[in-house]
Amino acid sequence: MNIDQANADAxxxxxxxxxxLVGLEKARDVIPxxxxxxxxxxxxxxxxxxxxxxxxxALTGALIFEGxxxxxxxxxxxxxxxxxxxxxxxxxxxxxxxxxxxSPSMSVYxxxxxxxxxxxxxxLNEGYGKVLRYGAFDEEVQQRLRWMEEVMAPVLKKAIxxxxxxxxxxxxxxxxxxxxxxxxxxxxGSILYLKALAPHVARVSPDSDTASAVLQAIGDxxxxxxxxxxxxxxxxxxxxxxxxxxxxxxxxxxxxxxxxIRVSGLGERWFTAPAQIPKGLYFPGYGDDDANADxxxxxxxxxxxxxxxxMAAAPAIVTxxxxxxxxxxxxxxxxxxxxxxxHKYFTIPPMDFRGTPTGIDLRKVIxxxxxxxxxxxxxxxxPGIGQIGAGLVRPPMVIFEEALVTFAxxxxx
Amino acid sequence: MNIDQANADAxxxxxxxxxxLVGLEKARDVIPxxxxxxxxxxxxxxxxxxxxxxxxxALTGALIFEGxxxxxxxxxxxxxxxxxxxxxxxxxxxxxxxxxxxSPSMSVYxxxxxxxxxxxxxxLNEGYGKVLRYGAFDEEVQQRLRWMEEVMAPVLKKAIxxxxxxxxxxxxxxxxxxxxxxxxxxxxGSILYLKALAPHVARVSPDSDTASAVLQAIGDxxxxxxxxxxxxxxxxxxxxxxxxxxxxxxxxxxxxxxxxIRVSGLGERWFTAPAQIPKGLYFPGYGDDDANADxxxxxxxxxxxxxxxxMAAAPAIVTxxxxxxxxxxxxxxxxxxxxxxxHKYFTIPPMDFRGTPTGIDLRKVIxxxxxxxxxxxxxxxxPGIGQIGAGLVRPPMVIFEEALVTFAxxxxx
Numbered sequence: 001m002n003i004d005q006a007n008a009d010a011x012x013x014x015x016x017x018x019x020x021l022v023g024l025e026k027a028r029d030v031i032p033x034x035x036x037x038x039x040x041x042x043x044x045x046x047x048x049x050x051x052x053x054x055x056x057x058a059l060t061g062a063l064i065f066e067g068x069x070x071x072x073x074x075x076x077x078x079x080x081x082x083x084x085x086x087x088x089x090x091x092x093x094x095x096x097x098x099x100x101x102x103s104p105s106m107s108v109y110x111x112x113x114x115x116x117x118x119x120x121x122x123x124l125n126e127g128y129g130k131v132l133r134y135g136a137f138d139e140e141v142q143q144r145l146r147w148m149e150e151v152m153a154p155v156l157k158k159a160i161x162x163x164x165x166x167x168x169x170x171x172x173x174x175x176x177x178x179x180x181x182x183x184x185x186x187x188x189g190s191i192l193y194l195k196a197l198a199p200h201v202a203r204v205s206p207d208s209d210t211a212s213a214v215l216q217a218i219g220d221x222x223x224x225x226x227x228x229x230x231x232x233x234x235x236x237x238x239x240x241x242x243x244x245x246x247x248x249x250x251x252x253x254x255x256x257x258x259x260x261i262r263v264s265g266l267g268e269r270w271f272t273a274p275a276q277i278p279k280g281l282y283f284p285g286y287g288d289d290d291a292n293a294d295x296x297x298x299x300x301x302x303x304x305x306x307x308x309x310x311m312a313a314a315p316a317i318v319t320x321x322x323x324x325x326x327x328x329x330x331x332x333x334x335x336x337x338x339x340x341x342x343h344k345y346f347t348i349p350p351m352d353f354r355g356t357p358t359g360i361d362l363r364k365v366i367x368x369x370x371x372x373x374x375x376x377x378x379x380x381x382x383p384g385i386g387q388i389g390a391g392l393v394r395p396p397m398v399i400f401e402e403a404l405v406t407f408a409x410x411x412x413x
Numbered sequence: 414m415n416i417d418q419a420n421a422d423a424x425x426x427x428x429x430x431x432x433x434l435v436g437l438e439k440a441r442d443v444i445p446x447x448x449x450x451x452x453x454x455x456x457x458x459x460x461x462x463x464x465x466x467x468x469x470x471a472l473t474g475a476l477i478f479e480g481x482x483x484x485x486x487x488x489x490x491x492x493x494x495x496x497x498x499x500x501x502x503x504x505x506x507x508x509x510x511x512x513x514x515x516s517p518s519m520s521v522y523x524x525x526x527x528x529x530x531x532x533x534x535x536x537l538n539e540g541y542g543k544v545l546r547y548g549a550f551d552e553e554v555q556q557r558l559r560w561m562e563e564v565m566a567p568v569l570k571k572a573i574x575x576x577x578x579x580x581x582x583x584x585x586x587x588x589x590x591x592x593x594x595x596x597x598x599x600x601x602g603s604i605l606y607l608k609a610l611a612p613h614v615a616r617v618s619p620d621s622d623t624a625s626a627v628l629q630a631i632g633d634x635x636x637x638x639x640x641x642x643x644x645x646x647x648x649x650x651x652x653x654x655x656x657x658x659x660x661x662x663x664x665x666x667x668x669x670x671x672x673x674i675r676v677s678g679l680g681e682r683w684f685t686a687p688a689q690i691p692k693g694l695y696f697p698g699y700g701d702d703d704a705n706a707d708x709x710x711x712x713x714x715x716x717x718x719x720x721x722x723x724m725a726a727a728p729a730i731v732t733x734x735x736x737x738x739x740x741x742x743x744x745x746x747x748x749x750x751x752x753x754x755x756h757k758y759f760t761i762p763p764m765d766f767r768g769t770p771t772g773i774d775l776r777k778v779i780x781x782x783x784x785x786x787x788x789x790x791x792x793x794x795x796p797g798i799g800q801i802g803a804g805l806v807r808p809p810m811v812i813f814e815e816a817l818v819t820f821a822x823x824x825x826x
Contacts, residue, residue: 177729178592178601179762188591191604195632198611202624211615211624219608315762316590325763349592349728350738350763 001411003363006245010264011341011359014240014248014304018114019232021166024157028104031092031121035104039063040089042100042297043255044270048079048086052256052292054135057383058099059086061137065145066103072137072383090251090262094121095234095297097226098133098379099256106145107153111168111231116239122231124148124156127221133296134379134386155214158204159197166196168232171225172306173345176356181314182229183298183307184375184390190224230297233304240264240359247362247407248340252303252372252395256295256379259395263362263403266410271403273396278378280391281320292381294393299374305343305358308373308392309335313348313356317375320390331373332357338364338372362407365400414824416776419658423677424754424772427653427661427717431527432645434579437570441517444505444534448517452476453502455513455710456668457683461492461499465669465705467548470796471512472499474550478558479516485550485796503664503675507534508647508710510639511546511792512669519558520566524581524644529652535644537561537569540634546709547792547799568627571617572610579609581645584638585719586758589769594727595642596711596720597788597803603637643710646717653677653772660820661753662773665716665785665808669708669792672808676775676816679823684816686809691791693804694733705794707806712787718756718771721786721805722748726761726769730788733803744786745770751777751785775820778813 027034034040039062041055048056056072059079063069069078078084089096096102108121126144130136160166171192172180178188198215205211218224241250246264253260260272275293282290301307311317312332315325332348335357342355360372371394378389407413440447447453452475454468461469469485472492476482482491491497502509509515521534539557543549573579584605585593591601611628618624631637654663659677666673673685688706695703714720724730725745728738745761748770755768773785784807791802820826 179590188601188604191601191608194608194611195604198607198632199625199629202615202618202628203621205615205621208616208618208621208624211621212612215615216612219611318762319766325765349731352738353732 001245003245003247006243006265007248007340007359007361010240010243010246010248013116014236014359015341015344016115017236017239019111019168019235020114021109021160021168021228022112023110024107024153024160025110026104027102027106027108030110031094031108033092037083038085038087038104040087040092040094040096040100040102041255042089042096042098042295043253044258044260044272045088046086046255046257048076050257052295053381053383054292054295054379055099055256057135057137058101058132060383061132061141062101062103064137064142066105088253089297090253093119093234093238095230095300096123096133097230097298098296098377099135100297101132105149107149107157109228109231111228111235113235113239118235118238120231120234120238122227124153125221125223125227127223130386135383136386137384151210152214152217155201155205155210159200162200162204163196166193168228169345171196172229172232173347176306176310176313176346177349179314179316181307181310181317181375183301184320184377185314185317186226186229187222189229190222191219193225193228194218226298230300233300233306236304237300245411249303249360249362252299253297254294254299256292259294259399261395261399261403263407266403266407271399273398276393276396278376278391278393280378280389282378282389286380286388290380290388292379294376295379296376298376302372302374303360305346305356308375310346310348310356312351315350334370335373337368338370362400362404366404371395371397371400414658416658416660419656419678420661420753420772420774423653423656423659423661426529427649427772428754428757429528430649430652432524432581432648433527434522434573434581434641435525436523437520437566437573438523439517440515440519440521440534443523444507444521446505450496451498451500451517453500453505453507453509453513453515454668455502455509455511455708456666457671457673457685458501459499459668459670461489463670465708466794466796467705467708467792468512468669470548470550471514471545473796474545474554475514475516477550477555479518501666502710503666506532506647506651508643508713509536509546510538510643510711511709511790512548513710514545518562520562520570522641522644524641524648526648526652531648531651533644533647533651535640537566538634538636538640540636543799548796549799550797564623565627565630568614568618568623572613575613575617576609579606581641582758585642585645586760589719589723589726589759590762592727592729594720594723594730594788596714597733597790598727598730599639599642600635602642603635604632606638606641607631639711643713646713646719649717650713658824660775662716662775665712666710667707667712669705672707672812674808674812674816676820679816679820684812684819686811689806689809691789691804691806693791693802695791695802699793699801703793703801705792707789708792709789711789715785715787716773718759718769721788723759723761723769725764728763747783748786750781751783775813775817779817784808784810784813
């Protein structure tokens with residue numbers, strides 16, 4: 001067995017995957033295996049019992065949104081009675097930021113990998129403040145979710161269809177030349193997304209006030225494109241999954257309790273360990289003691305070679321973690337130590353257009369002792385509060401060690 | 414007389430000027446001194462006889478647009494008979510890219526300096542390809558100009574008014590954190606501009622097809638915001654003009670034949686010398702022999718501390734002049750040698766948010782022998798052809814020498 005060849009194949013598939021946004025559909029109509037009593041969540045599998053505050057809050061909010069519960073006690077009872085199934089987004093070709101909770105009635109972006117044919121999904125981004133993905137679930141959150149479903153989603157669906165598809169990979173390539181790293185900073189990407197949609201939004205909206213409101217909502221939210229970007233990265237990573245003998249990491253995800261990874265050559269198995277508290281800057285009035293452990297599927301961006309791996313492209317983001325422009329360069333340089341390849345399409349102008357470090361190689365993580373660098377938002381540990389900061393986190397080394405031991409056993413090395 | 418104090422005042426006024434886009438009006442209704450038989454052009458004063466190909470082409474195109482001539486011979490005859498006056502944009506609080514020709518029936522952006530009260534103007538950007546500003550004037554160009562005036566301008570006018578004003582200085586600050594330098598690269602700025610306008614365009618357009626077409630035109634043109642940016646820089650530079658005893662340069666402009674500068678403490682006088690051929694990359698099939706000498710008022714961006722002076726913010730642009738990211742940093746570093754101050758609001762992430770070099774000091778240019786660095790497009794020397802490349806140019810040193818001698822005489826130093 002030639003591990004290098006397998007890794008070359010996996011990385012090339014990841015890099016050559018062309019992720020195109022082709023539609024917006026109700027989750028129940030399009031996500032494989034989705035059903036009326038299923039909630040998807042970020043990260044590896046978890047039970048209500050072990051779920052963190054923000055995940056419990058988001059699950060509650062989704063059940064209220066679905067009309068199945070009125071409050072947290074009812075939500076908890078439903079789930080504990082086994083009437084609602086909880087499964088990872090990742091088991092359903094889906095990814096979601098932070099709690100990542102996706103329910104049957106929510107609209108999801110449909111991403112198609114035009115190169116290899118696989119698809120991936122992600123829900124709509126709610127914007128900032130009190131939002132479901134950070135575990136908030138009150139009436140304000142519900143109103144926003146309803147507006148998104150009833151007003152914004154029908155317009156977006158028609159606009160995406162009228163556009164003939166939006167090449168999210170090309171959009172990301174451009175955004176990386178405009179100071180985004182594609183995970184914590186999607187400012188350029190979100191207005192490139194607005195630019196692609198705007199002429200269609202104007203045409204397909206039922207009236208000019210609706211067109212105006214939708215354009216405002218997309219333009220004002222500098223994370224508008226995060227969810228399509230995450231689904232695009234999921235489509236890229238999935239294209240690299242299942243290569244016999246490959247040690248390339250194809251998923252990194254956190255449920256707020258555990259950090260989990262999957263490896264291309266090791267099937268559907270998760271390797272997990274307790275998630276850590278991100279290091280970063282807190283909003284005024286908050287600190288480490290308030291922070292939930294690391295949460296969300298957005299680490300799919302680093303898995304696909306952007307986010308923390310593309311820090312050098314986004315020097316303006318360093319203020320987030322109180323660093324310097326030099327730190328941003330070093331962050332990317334460090335990630336070359338643990339990746340198999342360099343991206344052909346995602347390039348970094350301040351590094352003379354060098355490709356981003358892409359395809360985390362389990363072996364290199366172990367050899368160098370360097371774990372992947374992940375940019376992230378920080379959620380309050382209590383449900384209903386929301387984001388309290390942003391920063392940097394790394395997965396626990398032990399999951400890479402376990403994965404490598406398992407790899408050695410599985411392949412009888 | 415305290416030159417340093419005068420320069421500190423001038424530079425502070427330039428930096429503190431808050432340029433806001435407040436409207437769009439017909440040139441004849443709003444530009445001071447504009448009349449039916451006046452054409453404004455880029456750079457210092459010039460006659461038809463000495464005008465370069467692209468300027469002649471643009472003057473012809475503007476007279477066709479105004480219904481005063483049918484072809485170049487008629488245009489030339491009108492101008493040479495003295496029936497049409499030619500005056501610099503700069504003499505009328507106006508700036509225009511490349512040929513910069515502005516005629517009475519064209520719509521112009523109205524920029525107001527909210528700090529000091531002065532105003533500045535610039536016409537609409539036509540986009541790429543065969544365009545008036547590069548000297549093209551045929552029916553294709555005329556059709557585009559008519560569509561801009563008849564369809565786009567009324568919508569933009571209402572949208573700008575509905576927005577309550579767009580702070581172009583704030584937009585520029587943001588764009589410099591998104592890989593723009595504000596002169597040759599206005600990619601981020603143009604979609605930030607789209608973002609600011611889009612919700613209003615949707616609401617004020619007569620119908621959804623018009624809204625869609627206007628949003629498409631603004632979004633597709635990565636130079637949409639160049640003209641408001643230039644007028645904003647003009648408002649900033651004008652705020653610094655007329656400070657007794659100041660050696661700060663408040664205008665740099667080229668008419669395709671001469672490069673001219675004005676100095677804060679030296680009134681309305683231009684110091685001029687022959688403009689040079691830019692050094693840069695040509696579109697396939699073109700070379701130095703086809704190039705016109707440097708042309709346009711867009712050097713107002715460098716005058717105000719962006720453009721070539723902010724190269725370090727825009728590493729993606731170096732491919733334009735076949736340089737490296739390091740060259741971009743050096744370009745900005747070099748400009749600190751000849752500027753009085755550092756900008757408070759225009760900052761450069763890859764330099765840890767250092768302010769851009771702002772306020773060219775005549776004395777420092779002479780002392781160091783370093784002339785300002787200007788990014789520019791390259792026009793074909795024959796009228797009617799258009800852009801053939803882009804690159805870098807520097808003004809002739811002799812105009813700074815002349816200005817300093819004049820300064821010494823005027824102030825009896």
